[in-house]
Amino acid sequence: MEKIDLAQLFQGIGTLMHSDITVMVTRIGLILLGIMLVYLGRKGVLEPLVMIPMGLGMVAINSGIMFMPDGSQGNLFVDPMVTDYNKLLDVMQIDFLQPIYTLMFSNGLIACFVFMGIGVLLDISYLLRNPLTSMFLALCAELGTVATIPIAQSLGLNLRESASIAMVGGADGPMVLFTSLSLAKNLFVPITVVAYLYLGLTYGGYPYLIKLMVPERLRAIKMPPPPKQKRKVSAGQKLMLAVVLCAVLCLLFPVAAPLFFSLFIGIAIRESGMKPLIDFISGPLLYGSTFILGLLLGVLCEAHLLLDPKILILLILGIVALILSAVGGILGGYVMYFITKGKFNPVIGIAGVSCVPTTAKVAQKIVSKANPQAIIINDAIGANIMGVITTAILTGLYITLIPLWG
Amino acid sequence: MRTIELVLLVYALAFAIGMAVAFLVRWIGKLSAMLDLQFDPMLRHEYYRLKRIKKYHKEQVKRISKLSDNNNDLVSHYYGGNTTADPNDILKWKK
Numbered sequence: 001m002e003k004i005d006l007a008q009l010f011q012g013i014g015t016l017m018h019s020d021i022t023v024m025v026t027r028i029g030l031i032l033l034g035i036m037l038v039y040l041g042r043k044g045v046l047e048p049l050v051m052i053p054m055g056l057g058m059v060a061i062n063s064g065i066m067f068m069p070d071g072s073q074g075n076l077f078v079d080p081m082v083t084d085y086n087k088l089l090d091v092m093q094i095d096f097l098q099p100i101y102t103l104m105f106s107n108g109l110i111a112c113f114v115f116m117g118i119g120v121l122l123d124i125s126y127l128l129r130n131p132l133t134s135m136f137l138a139l140c141a142e143l144g145t146v147a148t149i150p151i152a153q154s155l156g157l158n159l160r161e162s163a164s165i166a167m168v169g170g171a172d173g174p175m176v177l178f179t180s181l182s183l184a185k186n187l188f189v190p191i192t193v194v195a196y197l198y199l200g201l202t203y204g205g206y207p208y209l210i211k212l213m214v215p216e217r218l219r220a221i222k223m224p225p226p227p228k229q230k231r232k233v234s235a236g237q238k239l240m241l242a243v244v245l246c247a248v249l250c251l252l253f254p255v256a257a258p259l260f261f262s263l264f265i266g267i268a269i270r271e272s273g274m275k276p277l278i279d280f281i282s283g284p285l286l287y288g289s290t291f292i293l294g295l296l297l298g299v300l301c302e303a304h305l306l307l308d309p310k311i312l313i314l315l316i317l318g319i320v321a322l323i324l325s326a327v328g329g330i331l332g333g334y335v336m337y338f339i340t341k342g343k344f345n346p347v348i349g350i351a352g353v354s355c356v357p358t359t360a361k362v363a364q365k366i367v368s369k370a371n372p373q374a375i376i377i378n379d380a381i382g383a384n385i386m387g388v389i390t391t392a393i394l395t396g397l398y399i400t401l402i403p404l405w406g
Numbered sequence: 407m408r409t410i411e412l413v414l415l416v417y418a419l420a421f422a423i424g425m426a427v428a429f430l431v432r433w434i435g436k437l438s439a440m441l442d443l444q445f446d447p448m449l450r451h452e453y454y455r456l457k458r459i460k461k462y463h464k465e466q467v468k469r470i471s472k473l474s475d476n477n478n479d480l481v482s483h484y485y486g487g488n489t490t491a492d493p494n495d496i497l498k499w500k501k
Contacts, residue, residue: 135428241434
């Protein structure tokens, strides 16, 4: 009997043994990280809807690397780096996730689907209650989105890459995906992965930052109830708001028009009361897109793709952007506290970071611990929704201005 | 240096556009109440009646002010203070 080459028989292990030490360690590290994400998702520490498919995807892609007919190493999941048209057609018939990646992920369609779902779930009446304060807080909470750019440039990234990683400060996954696809296609895989990883961590990390920056006495401030006459906002008002804002923002930033359209069509459908569409978008479309997004993000975490020397810089910059945005939001909260002479709870400021509805929930949770009778969730949701709009505005500004800036 | 300029420009533009959007949001509340009004004949009639009254009062105040430049007491005696006829009350009520 001919001698059997075990490396050829069990190719996952074979490729591991034939790789250089860096790739091998990275692959094992990513497999372990994937297992940890599944565990933390199951425990509820991280968002399970994204983290469980992403974690398992990471495990599968880094375990399932094989020898290709030309002797190189590859997989049967997806090849995000293929650009040649003829090769792409071949790959689409072989790699099972390639059609979804090419036709849904790399053109931003999946981000738009998620945005439609967010739109259907958003109740913008909170936004109509106190638009100026909400917008001010949301703009303050974009500090990380702008201040990270010079830091990134000083660490050696070019302007397009810096703007893409700075968008992590907006804490809005689809926006980061959209910006990096438009400005830094070479880095969009690691940037998007870093963004989603950190967005999962905001729920665990932000409470510590709030406690560090806001003393308990201020965390316990009760917000006054909204004036009676403004309590009810009609569906007609909300629908009109969606239509006008969509038109204005699309006029200003045509490059980000697909995202604006997706968000506002969701709001318009909700406010028009089209129940079959609401059920479809908020159910199968949103959950299906989130699942596919998690799955693709997981399989994109392949060791060869992430072994970019810039990855460490991106990891640092991602967290810097998120911390700066949170600090900016809380400082905005303090400004409102002083303007209202102590009647505004500064914790609401962190809800300006547009991780809907995580940051609003975090703010309410922290405030409830300090004073169980203090209800800030309505004001926090208003700032949160404005955060989505400000992040979309900044996305539009970056995609429009940076190519012109050179 | 150019990066700092870009960052400042982007933040300034974001603030300008953002606050404009916030004002738009506030204004839309009033506008949609106005539009609702157009489809309610009774309310529309009352709104424009009050608007006419308010306009008439304003004109009267102007006319008397011209007649008696230094006599503010006369103006406030006849047409000053609350006219109570404010069409915006209907918009507030609609909200």
